[in-house]
Amino acid sequence: MSYTFGPVPSRRLGRSLGVDLVPFKTCTFDCIYCQLGKTTDKRMDRKTFFAPRDIIKDVLRRLKEIPRPDYITLSGSGEPTLYSPIEEIISGIKKTTDIPVVLLTNGSLFWIDEIRAAVKEADLIIPSLDAGDKNIFAYVNRPHSGISFEKTVEGLCRLRETYKNPIWLEVFLIGGVTDIRGEILKIKKWADCIAPDRIQLNTAVRIPAEGFVDMVGKEKMEELRSLFGKKCEVIADYSKVHSVGEFRRTQEDVLDLLKRRPCSVDDISDGLNLHRNETAKYVQELMDRHLIKREMRGNRVLFFAH
């Protein structure tokens, strides 16, 4: 089984080798804008989903095969802090390479002392904050019932007190919901407490989990950026905007490929030149529509068209 994907080219992290620590859509949130689709395992109890030894072995194997990436990113298809031995993964990677390790997280569990301690050796943490109050938080992030807005922002502020390396705060804005001056100022109040080194604004340039989610246009984003001050930049990649028609066409391409031969998610990504996370979303929807099925072959998970 492969726990790594990429290297994925990204504007903010250059070429980054992704590492998946949790199964697909295992998350503390079920964000309305999630580009991976709906959360299938919403949880807040942590678990050793996969053996740390196997994950580290896979990272090292991949590093031998590819040119040196700019970052190794713990992210993937869910919330990485749900992986209980995350500290072991960070220290295991850092023992063998000096490539910086980045943690991409929704930031929902930093109120737990043990989790802040477990991630302290990461070279960069990129948490999210998409709301300035509990109502917008509940609407946008649809968190697990054990996670409140107060706990989340308290955890992020406490992270800043103890964590010595850079924090880049990602704020995902939604048209008609948070692209409003009043909402931005509420988020900014919390951002001032979190005191990140950078604030990065994103919006729904890719197909979101819910069809009612609207993207914020480029000019509006620039206008809102100025409310956050000098540390803030827009990272939304407007060249990646996908229409629903395009999404359907690509999904048909995935189905056509699977009609020709069974493939793993990585085979599909390579064959159609898609990001692995995007492929996973197409595959999930084709599974939901009962157009394909999944089977184990040896130690590989393969997908077949019916």
Ligand code: SF4
């Ligand atoms: S966007 Fe991130 S935090 Fe939100 S549901 Fe998707 S994986 Fe979880």
